[in-house]
Amino acid sequence: xxxxxxxxxxxxxxxxxxxxxxxxxRMPELEYLHHVPNGxxxxxxxxxALKRQGVKAGVPDVxxxxxxxxxxxxxxxxxxxxxxxxxxxxxxxxYLRQQGYYTAVCYGWQLAAExxxxxxxxxxxxxxxxxxxxxx
Numbered sequence: 001x002x003x004x005x006x007x008x009x010x011x012x013x014x015x016x017x018x019x020x021x022x023x024x025x026r027m028p029e030l031e032y033l034h035h036v037p038n039g040x041x042x043x044x045x046x047x048x049a050l051k052r053q054g055v056k057a058g059v060p061d062v063x064x065x066x067x068x069x070x071x072x073x074x075x076x077x078x079x080x081x082x083x084x085x086x087x088x089x090x091x092x093x094x095y096l097r098q099q100g101y102y103t104a105v106c107y108g109w110q111l112a113a114e115x116x117x118x119x120x121x122x123x124x125x126x127x128x129x130x131x132x133x134x135x136x
Contacts, residue, residue, distance in 0.1 A: 006108075009080045013061065016078065016109040020116070027120045029066040036061060058088030060096070060103070064116060069123035071102040076115065079107045093132040103132040111135040 005011040013035055020030040038059050042050070062076040075096050077089050085093070085105055093103045102119060106112040115135060118125050127133055 006080065009061070009078055009083065012078055012080045012109040012112075016062065016112050019109065019113050023117075027117070029064065029120055030116070032066065033062065033064045033116070036063060056092075058086060058090075058092040060089070060092060062112065064119070066120065068102075068119055069126050070100075071119075071126075072100045074102045074104075074116065074119050076103075076112050077105045078109070078112055079105060090132075097132055102126060105132060105134045107134075107136045 006015065017033070017035070020033050024030050036059050038055050038057065038061075060075040060077045062074075062078055064074040064076075066073060068074075075093065077085055077093060079085070089105075093105070097103045104112075104115055106115055112135075
């Protein structure tokens, strides 16, 4: 894997997807792992156009549409450093959890990778808590 700037979330996103590419042989479902590019700095015109096209604030960053342990799929809000979840992100995660998805907030790509591996390869280890988990 190449070196990534890990001082912001975009570097952690790149590292996670690089890791996923290396793991396809073990976990072929990772072909469908994807990032929802709702965040980031944009000029006002672009932000307005994206909003008209359906971009919604708070949607989790990473999605894995693979059924495991009774869950419809996995949604991860990936954080870096001291960033915390916004109220919108918390609302989305709670809604998705109520709809039968496994939801998590992971601080750093390594914890997200560990969760994805556990979700795909060891679903019996998933917590059955009735809330979004946070991994620090």
